[in-house]
Amino acid sequence: MSEDPENVEKMEGDSAKPDRMFTLKKWNAVAMWSWDVECDTCAICRVQVMDACLRCQAESKRDFYGKQDCVVVWGECNHSFHYCCMSLWVKQNNRCPLCQQEWSIQRMGK
Amino acid sequence: MITLSQRLKKQQDQAVSNNRISVRDRLLARELQELSQILPSNCSVNHENVNDLSSFILSIKPNEGFWQGGCFKFGVDVTEDYNMVPPIVKCLTRLWHPNISENGEVCLSLLRQHSVDGLGWSPTRRLNDVLWGLLALFTDLLNFDDPLNIEAADMYRTSKEDFQRKVNEYVIKYAID
Numbered sequence: 001m002s003e004d005p006e007n008v009e010k011m012e013g014d015s016a017k018p019d020r021m022f023t024l025k026k027w028n029a030v031a032m033w034s035w036d037v038e039c040d041t042c043a044i045c046r047v048q049v050m051d052a053c054l055r056c057q058a059e060s061k062r063d064f065y066g067k068q069d070c071v072v073v074w075g076e077c078n079h080s081f082h083y084c085c086m087s088l089w090v091k092q093n094n095r096c097p098l099c100q101q102e103w104s105i106q107r108m109g110k
Numbered sequence: 111m112i113t114l115s116q117r118l119k120k121q122q123d124q125a126v127s128n129n130r131i132s133v134r135d136r137l138l139a140r141e142l143q144e145l146s147q148i149l150p151s152n153c154s155v156n157h158e159n160v161n162d163l164s165s166f167i168l169s170i171k172p173n174e175g176f177w178q179g180g181c182f183k184f185g186v187d188v189t190e191d192y193n194m195v196p197p198i199v200k201c202l203t204r205l206w207h208p209n210i211s212e213n214g215e216v217c218l219s220l221l222r223q224h225s226v227d228g229l230g231w232s233p234t235r236r237l238n239d240v241l242w243g244l245l246a247l248f249t250d251l252l253n254f255d256d257p258l259n260i261e262a263a264d265m266y267r268t269s270k271e272d273f274q275r276k277v278n279e280y281v282i283k284y285a286i287d
């Protein structure tokens with residue numbers, strides 16, 4: 001705790017310089033992105049899990065089969081992805097790409 | 111009859127392949143934009159063919175460490191199967207480095223397609239991570255214990271001065287921008 005005020009002061013001092021501003025902005029962007037992924041974006045294709053995955057969108061599968069064709073899958077680790085995206089990845093490596101745990105399906109659906 | 115089914119098969123293959131290119135290109139368009147937003151001033155990205163996003167040259171000018179003063183070009187090829195597979199990265203500038211061979215092979219864990227330790231490629235990684243990884247090869251990730259260029263690592267162990275001298279020699283010969 002005793003070191004904190006020193007750090008804050010240092011950062012504020014540095015942020016007065018324009019080149020430091022850039023660095024701070026960069027860190028913000030990174031933090032926001034990972035929060036987004038944890039929430040509801042498929043970390044593989046970066047489309048919201050509630051929407052059809054990038055692959056299905058590219059094929060415009062929706063036009064033929066409707067949206068329910070592209071389902072969401074939750075692992076035992078509680079991470080969620082599009083089933084389409086995850087089934088491609090597990091062929092190579094049967095681990096969750098976010099937490100590296102052995103992948104096993106907890107549930108599927110929407 | 112054979113011709114018809116063959117033709118259908120060909121069309122199908124074409125469709126599958128086109129679709130994959132499209133997914134790859136969509137990811138690429140976004141990731142290249144992200145990359146341009148965070149690109150440090152000592153790095154640059156150049157597409158030789160503006161109509162082909164999938165192949166570009168990443169230039170790095172380390173501003174600290176042994177390779178300071180050099181400009182190192184990496185060829186990055188993003189294949190159709192991206193992002194299930196990592197981009198193919200080759201160093202196009204000859205250099206003296208324990209983790210980059212003189213032929214340009216790059217030893218960076220995140221560019222490995224298969225890994226059991228969780229440090230290899232994963233579809234959650236993106237071009238930004240590749241950039242940070244390559245930059246770090248000149249600083250934090252520089253590793254003399256598990257070298258690709260064994261001679262370079264041995265030289266460093268015997269004499270850091272000799273190592274630096276040889277690095278400089280290569281920089282002057284091959285890596286001046």
Ligand SMILES: [Zn+2]
Nearest residue numbers: 042045082085
């Ligand atoms: Zn997805």
Ligand SMILES: [Zn+2]
Nearest residue numbers: 053056070084
């Ligand atoms: Zn899908």
Ligand SMILES: [Zn+2]
Nearest residue numbers: 077079096099
């Ligand atoms: Zn997980």
